[in-house]
Amino acid sequence: MTLTPDRVTTWTRICPVDRLIPERGVAALVDSEPVAVFLLDDDGSGEVRVHAVAHHDPFSNANVMARGIIGSVGTGEDYRDTVASPMYKQVFDLATGQCLTEPGVCLSVYPVRLVDGHVEIGHGAPPSGP
Amino acid sequence: MDEQHTVRRRLVVVGGGMVAHRLVEALTDRDLDGAWQVDVFAEESRPPYDRVALTSFFSGRDPDDLLLGEPELWHRDGVRLHTNAAVQRIDTERREVHARGRRFPYDALVIATGSYPAVPPVPGSDLPGAFVYRTVDDVTELRAWATTRHLKRPVRGAVVGGGLLGLEAAGALTAMGVETTVVEFAPRLMPIQVDEGGGEGLRRLIEKLGVNVRTATATSKVRAGSNGRVNRMDFADGSKLPVDLVVFATGVRPRDELAREAGLPVGDRGGVVVDETCATGTPDVYAIGEVACIEGRTWGLVAPGYTMAEIVADRLLGGSATFPGADTSTKLKLLGVDVASFGDAFAESPGALEVVYADPVAGAYKKLVLSDDAQTLLGGVLVGDASAYASLRPMVGQKLGADPTAWLLPEGASAAPAADLPDAANVCSCNNVSAGAIRCAVSEEGCTDLAGVKACTKAGTSCGSCLPLVKKLVGSELEKSGVAVSNALCEHFELSRAQLFDVVRVQDLGTFSEILERHGTGRGCDICRPVVASILASLGTGHVLDRDTARLQDTNDHVMANLQKDGTYSVVPRVPGGEITPQGLIDIGQVASDFGLYTKITGGQRIDLFGARIEQLPSIWQRLVDAGFESGHAYGKALRTVKSCVGSQWCRYGVQDSVALAIALELRYRGLRSPHKIKLGVSGCARECAEARSKDVGVIATEHGWNVYVGGNGGFTPRHAQLFAEDLSTDDLVRTIDRFLMYYVRTADRLQRTAAWVEEHEGGLEAIADVVIDDSLGIGADLDAAMACHVDGYVDEWAATLADPEKRAQFVSFVNAPDTQDDGVGGAIDNRGTVIAGPTLEVRR
Ligand SMILES: Cc1cc2nc3c(=O)[nH]c(=O)nc-3n(C[C@H](O)[C@H](O)[C@H](O)COP(=O)(O)OP(=O)(O)OC[C@H]3O[C@@H](n4cnc5c(N)ncnc54)[C@H](O)[C@@H]3O)c2cc1C
Ligand code: SF4
Numbered sequence: 001m002t003l004t005p006d007r008v009t010t011w012t013r014i015c016p017v018d019r020l021i022p023e024r025g026v027a028a029l030v031d032s033e034p035v036a037v038f039l040l041d042d043d044g045s046g047e048v049r050v051h052a053v054a055h056h057d058p059f060s061n062a063n064v065m066a067r068g069i070i071g072s073v074g075t076g077e078d079y080r081d082t083v084a085s086p087m088y089k090q091v092f093d094l095a096t097g098q099c100l101t102e103p104g105v106c107l108s109v110y111p112v113r114l115v116d117g118h119v120e121i122g123h124g125a126p127p128s129g130p
Numbered sequence: 131m132d133e134q135h136t137v138r139r140r141l142v143v144v145g146g147g148m149v150a151h152r153l154v155e156a157l158t159d160r161d162l163d164g165a166w167q168v169d170v171f172a173e174e175s176r177p178p179y180d181r182v183a184l185t186s187f188f189s190g191r192d193p194d195d196l197l198l199g200e201p202e203l204w205h206r207d208g209v210r211l212h213t214n215a216a217v218q219r220i221d222t223e224r225r226e227v228h229a230r231g232r233r234f235p236y237d238a239l240v241i242a243t244g245s246y247p248a249v250p251p252v253p254g255s256d257l258p259g260a261f262v263y264r265t266v267d268d269v270t271e272l273r274a275w276a277t278t279r280h281l282k283r284p285v286r287g288a289v290v291g292g293g294l295l296g297l298e299a300a301g302a303l304t305a306m307g308v309e310t311t312v313v314e315f316a317p318r319l320m321p322i323q324v325d326e327g328g329g330e331g332l333r334r335l336i337e338k339l340g341v342n343v344r345t346a347t348a349t350s351k352v353r354a355g356s357n358g359r360v361n362r363m364d365f366a367d368g369s370k371l372p373v374d375l376v377v378f379a380t381g382v383r384p385r386d387e388l389a390r391e392a393g394l395p396v397g398d399r400g401g402v403v404v405d406e407t408c409a410t411g412t413p414d415v416y417a418i419g420e421v422a423c424i425e426g427r428t429w430g431l432v433a434p435g436y437t438m439a440e441i442v443a444d445r446l447l448g449g450s451a452t453f454p455g456a457d458t459s460t461k462l463k464l465l466g467v468d469v470a471s472f473g474d475a476f477a478e479s480p481g482a483l484e485v486v487y488a489d490p491v492a493g494a495y496k497k498l499v500l501s502d503d504a505q506t507l508l509g510g511v512l513v514g515d516a517s518a519y520a521s522l523r524p525m526v527g528q529k530l531g532a533d534p535t536a537w538l539l540p541e542g543a544s545a546a547p548a549a550d551l552p553d554a555a556n557v558c559s560c561n562n563v564s565a566g567a568i569r570c571a572v573s574e575e576g577c578t579d580l581a582g583v584k585a586c587t588k589a590g591t592s593c594g595s596c597l598p599l600v601k602k603l604v605g606s607e608l609e610k611s612g613v614a615v616s617n618a619l620c621e622h623f624e625l626s627r628a629q630l631f632d633v634v635r636v637q638d639l640g641t642f643s644e645i646l647e648r649h650g651t652g653r654g655c656d657i658c659r660p661v662v663a664s665i666l667a668s669l670g671t672g673h674v675l676d677r678d679t680a681r682l683q684d685t686n687d688h689v690m691a692n693l694q695k696d697g698t699y700s701v702v703p704r705v706p707g708g709e710i711t712p713q714g715l716i717d718i719g720q721v722a723s724d725f726g727l728y729t730k731i732t733g734g735q736r737i738d739l740f741g742a743r744i745e746q747l748p749s750i751w752q753r754l755v756d757a758g759f760e761s762g763h764a765y766g767k768a769l770r771t772v773k774s775c776v777g778s779q780w781c782r783y784g785v786q787d788s789v790a791l792a793i794a795l796e797l798r799y800r801g802l803r804s805p806h807k808i809k810l811g812v813s814g815c816a817r818e819c820a821e822a823r824s825k826d827v828g829v830i831a832t833e834h835g836w837n838v839y840v841g842g843n844g845g846f847t848p849r850h851a852q853l854f855a856e857d858l859s860t861d862d863l864v865r866t867i868d869r870f871l872m873y874y875v876r877t878a879d880r881l882q883r884t885a886a887w888v889e890e891h892e893g894g895l896e897a898i899a900d901v902v903i904d905d906s907l908g909i910g911a912d913l914d915a916a917m918a919c920h921v922d923g924y925v926d927e928w929a930a931t932l933a934d935p936e937k938r939a940q941f942v943s944f945v946n947a948p949d950t951q952d953d954g955v956g957g958a959i960d961n962r963g964t965v966i967a968g969p970t971l972e973v974r975r
Contacts (some may be wrong), residue, residue, distance in 0.1 A: 014946040023653075023681030024688075026945040027952070034944070034954055041643075041653075056954055062697030063954030067685040067744075071655030073621065084656035086685035086693055091656070 008111055009124035016118050017048060025066035025083065027055045031123045035110055036066035038094065040081060051081070051094040052110035052121050058099075060087035065107065073100060138167040138208060141446065142227055142236035144217045144388065145243040146172020148181055149419030149435035151198045153240060156443035158206050166238075166446065167208045171229050173216040174265060177204060182432055182592065184269060188302040190839065190853035192823075193266045220392040222412050240442055241389055241402055241410075241417040245382035245430065250290075254352030259360030259375045263299045264382075275375055276306045284309045287375045288363055290349055292319040294462065296379035300341050303377070311342040311371060313363070318345055323460055323471040324511045327488060331495030331513040335467045338493065352376055384421045384428050397423035406452040407445055408438045416442050424453055432592065433457065433560045440562075457559045459526075461512075461519045467493075468516035473509025473526040474499050482508055487538035489514075496538045498522075498530075505529050520599040524555035524565065557599055560592030568600055572607040580604055619880060620657040622650045627805060627880040631665050635876075640666070641678045660684045661880050664767055667803035668875050670923045686765035689941065690927055691747055694740060697955030701727070701739040701750055703759035704800060707774045707792030707812075708735030717757035725750055733844075734771035734809065736762060743956060745943045751928045760926040761801075767881075768803050769810070772796040773825070777814030784814035786831030791860065792820075795829075798864070799871065801924050805878040805887075808871065809843070823851045826884040827867055832856070836863045840870055841888040841895065849885040852895055855903060868917040869902045869910060876913075 014028040020039035028035050034055035043049065055063045068083040073091065081094040090101045097107035111122040141157070143150050154168055172178070179196040187193060204211045212229065219228040226235045247262035249255050261272045279285050287303045289296045292314025303310040312319070318329025319336070333343050348366035355361030363371045384401040386394075394410050394417075395403045401423025408416045408424065417423075418438035420430060429435065434456035444451040459472035477484050481502030488495050494514035501508055507525045512518060518537050530537070551557070553566030571577045571586045580597075583604050584590050590597040617626035625633065630649065639645045642662050646654055654662070663682035686692055691699035703718065718737050722729045727750075728740040742750055764770060772795045775781065777788030792812040802808070811822030812829045822828030828839040834857040842851030855866055878887040888895050900906040931937045942948040 012946075019945060021680055021940070026940075027943065029944045029947045029950060034952060037945070060695060060697070062695070063952050064685070064693070064697045067688070067693070069656040069659055069684065070653065070681065071622075071659065072653035073655070075651065079652070081653065082655070087695070087697075089656060 008122035011113065011115075011120040011122050013115070013118050013120045017050070017114060018117070020050070020119070023070045025068065025070075027063065027066040028052075028121065030110065030121045033123070034063045035121060036068075036083070037112070037119060037121065038066075038070060038083060040070065040094075048114060050112045050114070050119055052112050053083070053092065053094065053097050053107040056107075057085045057087055057090075058105050058107070059085060059090055059102075062087065065092075070094075139165060139237040140235060141166045141168045141238045141240065142234055143168065143170040143240045143242055144220070144227065145241065145385075145419070145421070146170050146174060146178050146211065146213065147242060147244045147419065148178060148198065148432055149244070149439050150240070150242040151178035151203075152436045152439035153242065153418065153443055154209060155199055155203055156440050157446060158203070158209060160443065160447055164208055168210065169234060170209075170211045171215045171217045171227070171234075172211065172213050174267070175214050176266060177201070177211055177213065179266065180592075181264070184263075184266070185298045185302050187266065187269045188273065188305050190823075190837075192850050193270075195850050196266070217388060220388050220415075222392050222394075222415060225414070236414075238414045238446060239416070241415070241421055242419045242439075243385040243388065243421045245384050245420040245428075247378060248381045248383045249378045250349070250380050252290075252349050252352060254354065254360070255376075255378060257352060257354050257360050258358060260352060261375065261377045263295060263302075263377055263379050269302070272302075272375070272377065273306065276303065276308050279374055281374070285375065286371075286373045287311070287377065288313055288371060288373045289377045289379055291379035291381070292316070292343070292345065293322060293379065293381070294320060294460065296377075297336070298462075299377045299379050300336075304339065304341055308375070309340075311344060311373075312336070313347050313349055313365075313371075314343070314345045315348055316345065319343065320469065320471075323475065324469065324513060325476060325497065327486060327497065328469075328471070328495050328511040328513045331488065331490070331493055332467065332469060334490065335493040335514055339467075382420065382430055384423070386421055389417065389421075397426065397428065399423075399428070401428040408442050408453065409445075416445075418442055425455070429456055431456070431458065431460070433562065436560065436592075437562055457556065459523050459559050461516055461523075468512065468514060468519075470512040470516035470519040470523075471510070472519065472523045473507070475509045475511050477508070479508055485534055485538065487535070498534055498537065500530070500534060504534065507534075520596050523559065524551055524557050524599070528552060528555065551599075551603070557603065558587075558589040558592075558596045560596075561588040563587045563589035565603060568603045569607045572604055573611050577604070578608065617879070619661060620655055622646070622652045622654050622658050625649060627661055627665075628877045630661070631668075631876050634662075634665050635669060642666075642682055643678070654682075656684070657880070660687070660767075663687065664803045664805070668920075670919050689744060689747060690761055690765055690931065691742065692765045697952075698740070699742045699744065699747065700764070701742050701747070701754075702732065702736055702762040702764035703754050704762035704796070705736040705771075706796040706800075707772055707789050709774075709789055709793060714757070714759070718754070718759075721750060721753045721757075724753075732764075732771075733773075734764075735773050736771060738764070741956065743943065743951065745941055745948065745951075748932060748938050748941050752932055755926070755929050755932060761928045763801060766803060767806050768801060769796070769799040769808050772799075772810040772812060773820050773822070774812040775814050775819035777812075777831070781814055781819075783817055784831070785833055786814055786836065788812040788814035788820065788829075788831060791829065791836070795864070795867065798921055799867075801927070802871065802875070802920055804871070804875045806881050806883045808874075808884070810867075824848065825851060827851070827870065829863065829867075835859050838863060838866055840898075841885040843883050843885050847885075852888075854895070854899060865914065866902060869913045870898070872913040872916050873898070873902060873909075876916075 012030045022039050022041050025036045025038040028037050035052050036055040038051045040049040055065050057064050064086050067086045071082050073080050073082055082091050083094055084091045090099050092099050092107055097109040099105040113120050178198045180198055215229050217227045217229045226233045247264045262268055276285050285308045287308040288311045289300045290313050292312045300310050300312050319332045350366045351364040353362040360376055363373055386396050386400050386402050389402040397403055402417035402421055403423045404410055404417050408418050419435035441451040461470035477499045483500045483504055484497055486497045497511045499509040507530045551565045555565045557565050567587050571583045575586055577583045577586050580601050590600045618624045659682040663679055691701050722739050730738045732738050772792040774788045774792030778784030778786055809825045810827045811820045811825040813820040813822045814831050823839050824842045824844050828851045830837045836858050837856045838854045839851035840854045843849050891898055943952045
């Protein structure tokens with residue numbers, strides 16, 4: 001489960017959107033927590049899509065998720081945007097944080113919004129696991 | 131458990147050859163309760179090896195590569211291999227054998243002592259310089275003799291015997307540059323396998339290769355020169371031939387001496403007499419392989435021996451297998467000439483018809499033997515072009531269907547009707563695997579590729595001549611069972627890496643988005659994205675950090691360093707050929723010291739600096755680039771290093787400057803992206819101190835130039851590189867390597883190293899040599915141009931990154947807190963403080 005926007009108490013501004021490289025991640029510090037932030041290509045909707053999940057890789061126990069490769073699995077209903085851990089290559093659903101290759105493991109997911117061309121990440125009560 | 135069960139029965143195997151190996155493998159595979167303790171006594175010093183492939187020793191194969199099966203077999207519980215342990219006596223009364231001065235009791239005894247070379251009683255046949263051709267020791271001595279004569283002319287050699295073995299030996303001699311004459315008593319070559327027409331065709335082809343052939347010639351004497359060594363042969367017709375060495379390949383005799391002494395019956399022409407279960411008349415004593423006389427005769431081929439091994443394994447475990455008869459079909463490549471004979475090659479069946487196709491100019495001779503109604507195939511002989519063998523041999527006893535002559539025409543050869551082959555047809559005669567068994571491996575055992583079927587059925591694992599047919603059978607069976615024979619890269623691309631490479635090149639696509647749009651689905655993934663990055667890089671498109679390629683890179687390529695388990699990276703500057711100045715060492719050491727990095731010398735003769743945080747990489751590299759270093763591409767699927775020995779500049783034995791060549795090659799191929807990492811090595815003489823033959827491309831200096839070997843690697847499945855071309859000039863060498871690497875880069879699969887690529891390539895190493903050396907596909911110029919483009923376009927990725935503020939800005943711990951160090955990376959250094967080099971940490975002494 002994710003921290004839902006209505007439980008957000010604070011938004012942290014991390015950088016201008018154009019500081020992000022399309023289809024790659026950067027690490028950011030949000031309320032002292034390392035967060036991996038990814039800018040996805042426009043999927044045709046004209047919407048800027050940014051995802052934020054925990055930077056900590058539960059499998060290697062190192063903060064590396066922002067350095068993973070973006071991708072997708074499935075088509076149609078089953079389509080998911082994903083990130084693969086650069087260490088041991090487990091694949092995670094960017095929207096839910098669920099690990100798709102070793103089910104049962106989950107990354108925290110953070111709400112993201114864009115204000116004045118800047119990326120802001122929400123936090124409040126500590127982000128919770130599933 | 132009851133006491134009886136825990137006591138193992140003792141099996142003693144006399145002889146550690148090919149057939150003994152098969153017996154032990156078959157028995158222990160099936161003896162799951164551990165009923166048998168197996169002791170194998172082998173006279174030779176090596177574990178069982180592939181005698182059939184003995185001649186490959188001369189093309190540079192290491193004897194260790196010839197060892198059969200998995201070495202693990204000899205460590206299985208209950209298995210003991212005694213090498214250098216000839217059995218001296220068999221005592222069937224007391225049920226024990228004598229070896230190494232001790233007695234070993236048995237509950238069952240298997241004699242698998244093979245044969246010895248029969249040398250005719252010609253005076254002088256035991257002089258120094260006279261050889262036989264049976265064991266690794268034999269060929270090692272022969273090679274030493276032929277290559278260490280320091281004569282002012284080529285070494286001259288004769289092979290007595292123009293059969294299968296003799297022609298193999300002649301091939302080996304020719305390969306060593308020996309001027310060779312084959313002397314055969316019969317009126318034609320290979321009298322046992324081929325008919326007169328075939329023998330004639332063979333003679334022409336072999337003479338074309340510079341081998342002299344004398345048929346209908348009896349040798350009366352081998353004479354020694356003043357130094358006591360072989361120097362002349364005298365023939366019965368009064369003629370003479372000056373020679374420096376003679377190889378006798380005049381047939382084999384069963385090694386039945388132990389059995390004779392033990393009172394076991396032997397056949398008229400030798401061989402331990404056994405019944406169809408391979409049992410001798412004495413209880414619990416069996417004989418298998420070349421030493422066994424079964425159905426009144428011995429067999430000089432490995433396939434019947436393997437069948438006997440399987441029978442005894444089965445019998446020892448309570449089964450009831452019997453000998454089904456054997457097949458004398460043979461196919462070989464002798465001196466590069468294909469020869470095959472199968473079934474009733476001499477048309478001895480009543481009413482048999484022969485259909486012959488002969489092309490004396492090309493030297494091809496092909497004959498099919500058909501039943502009297504010209505419908506059923508009975509046998510045949512193929513000389514010069516035996517490509518139809520794999521398809522024809524399993525058809526023996528079957529109706530040929532179409533016009534039989536179609537099989538004989540050059541282009542008809544590969545019309546293999548794999549799909550129609552009856553289940554009973556024997557496809558792999560070495561291992562006795564039927565078409566049905568191969569189909570079953572796919573449809574029932576769930577094998578999905580050639581490698582799986584080989585492992586499961588053993589088909590194609592001995593001489594390999596049936597592999598094209600096995601491949602077709604597997605393909606058509608997979609299709610039948612609805613498994614698409616897929617070489618798709620991943621769920622986003624239907625194409626294989628090689629296919630994708632071609633379309634990207636031909637359609638001149640420059641970005642991932644374009645490629646995905648035209649040929650893929652979804653957004654890609656961590657499999658296809660790096661593959662596309664590598665393809666684009668091989669085609670010379672853009673810097674790894676350019677916006678469109680950045681998204682494709684694995685983190686290693688993205689930050690141009692190697693990710694380590696704690697989230698830090700390691701940094702490896704290039705040290706071409708392993709040559710480094712004292713100042714270079716000091717500079718690297720100073721950088722390591724200033725940044726607190728752990729240092730380790732790599733296997734590739736350079737220095738790896740561990741523990742760098744992502745945000746430190748640009749400052750570390752600024753220092754290295756300022757000191758004159760450049761990226762070592764240790765992070766990429768790319769050229770890694772060209773390892774070298776010190777070579778002729780310093781070494782007393784060196785014949786060429788291996789370091790200079792290694793540096794030139796490393797500078798030439800640096801940055802070349804490829805399907806997997808590539809390593810090269812250069813040794814300054816045959817002593818091979820650089821271990822070049824464990825590399826994808828290994829170069830070894832000779833008196834006249836360079837020998838190049840390809841397809842080696844260390845790692846999980848080590849491979850020795852195989853000889854590719856000899857005595858090349860430096861220019862020819864470079865062109866050969868250029869083409870080999872570029873061809874590999876274009877056509878290999880993802881993560882396929884050169885060894886696997888060579889193995890899977892249709893036609894194997896020879897076919898690759900045709901493309902690379904003889905330019906059979908006419909793509910040589912194109913490959914050369916592609917390499918030239920790579921060489922000219924090379925820039926140091928790290929220097930380029932440092933020069934570009936936007937790229938440099940990507941190396942931060944946190945985008946919004948670039949000065950904060952990430953505590954979630956870098957555990958390894960702190961945990962192992964005692965082994966870290968650097969100002970704050972002690973070095974282990
Ligand atoms: C160069 C060459 C090419 C060949 N090519 C082909 C081919 O293309 N196709 C084919 O089918 N066959 C080929 N053969 C024949 C094939 O190698 C043999 O048929 C096969 O090796 C027989 O196996 P074996 O185990 O019966 O005998 P071997 O492999 O000869 O093994 C017998 C072993 O027993 C050992 N031994 C003997 N006496 C004792 C003792 N008292 N105590 C302990 N150990 C003892 C011997 O040292 C030997 O190592 C070729 C042979 C040679 C030499
Ligand atoms: S391979 Fe030869 S030249 Fe090189 S170091 Fe060894 S002995 Fe010397």
